Amino acid sequence: MPELPEVETVRRGLEQRFVGRLIEHVEVGRERTVRRTSRLAVIDGLTGVTATAAQRRGKYLICPLDSGDSMMIHLRMSGRVLIDPVSSPRPLHTHVVLHLAGPEAEELRFVDPRTFGEVVVYDPDNASVEMPELGRLGIDPITDGLSRSQLAALVGGRSRQLKALLLDQSIIAGIGNIYADETLHAARLRHDRLSNSLRPVEVTRLHQAIHDTLNAAIAAGGSTLKDTQYVDIGGQGGWFQVSHRVYDREDQSCLTCGRAVIRRVIAAGRSTCFCPRCQK
Ligand SMILES: [Zn+2]
Incomplete structure (x- = not known):
């Protein structure tokens, strides 16, 4: 699932190639992508308008x-935003098209492909009703x-x-499973440490x-895993996955200490990888 660095990479692409361009007409295929309102609401809301900015929370x-x-x-599990020449064949599972x-x-x-993603047109003055989850987001670190x-x-x-604290979008917004594990390893903290037990020096490290x-991760264009669909707006994958030190490295030797093996457990309901020697 795309997390903050991947979504930020898409945002930068939108800023460069989408903002300021009139949307001439709109096609909506699968209605599930626009389920929060309707096909007509999205077509009416986007036809003949221009985005003035690309933001991310x-x-x-x-x-x-x-x-x-x-x-x-919202990309959810497998959403991709692409800007392609009209002449190029549309990928399978293209659900919304904005002609620019x-x-x-x-x-x-x-x-x-998995259709958990969404495209919504809403009134920002009525966001508490139309997009209530935006009001529940915690601090975005970037x-x-x-x-x-x-x-x-x-x-x-x-x-x-x-681990649970980092994944809780109402506390800190944008971190998911990959970056929670990588962050905790970089901070040399275990996933199951209680947040209020951290010493000041550990808070500084975190x-x-x-x-x-x-x-x-943003500088590397995010992480593209072998089983995910994430690419940027031009169709390019990220390369931060080659810098992962713990995520998806179960049973491999720790790249940081070289003296322990990465362990995998379930924490906060999610697969969690850590070094038992480096992280306390
Ligand atoms: Zn280690």
Whole structure:
């Protein structure tokens, strides 16, 4: 599932190649992708309008439109946003197509084999009703910045296992399974440490690890795993997966200490990889 670095990479692509281009017409194939409203609402809401910005909160992409509405895209498990020449064959599972004005005949395609993803047009003044989950998102470490003192308050104010805390989108928005495991390894902290047991120096390490891990992953264009669909807007995969130190490395030797084997357990209901020697 795409996480903050992958969604941020798509956001940057939208900023470069989608913002400012008139949407001339709209096709919606599978209705499940627009299930929150309707096929007609998405076609009416996007035809003849132009996105004025590309923003991201957690894993949500948000494009304010010159009509006053906003478009939200969530990739969920397998969604992809592509901008392709009109002349190129559409991939299987292309559910929404936005024809874009411009010197090149291009279209934005929302492709989603598993159909958990969504495209929504909503009124930002009524977001609490139309997109209520946006109001429940916690601090986005990249969009909002996340200071050490904010993190200290978030971890010290509750007794939660660190893995569960990092995955909780209402506390910190955007981190999923890959970046939770990589962040905790970089911070040398175990997934099951209770958040309010961290010493100040450990909070500092966790703070640094969140920013370092996410920024390195964004710089690498995110992670493209062998079993996922994630690519950027031009169809290119990311390469941060070659820098993973624990994620999906069960039974392999630890790249950090070289003296222990990566273990896999279930924590917070999710597969969790860690080094028992490096992480305490
Ligand atoms: Zn190790």
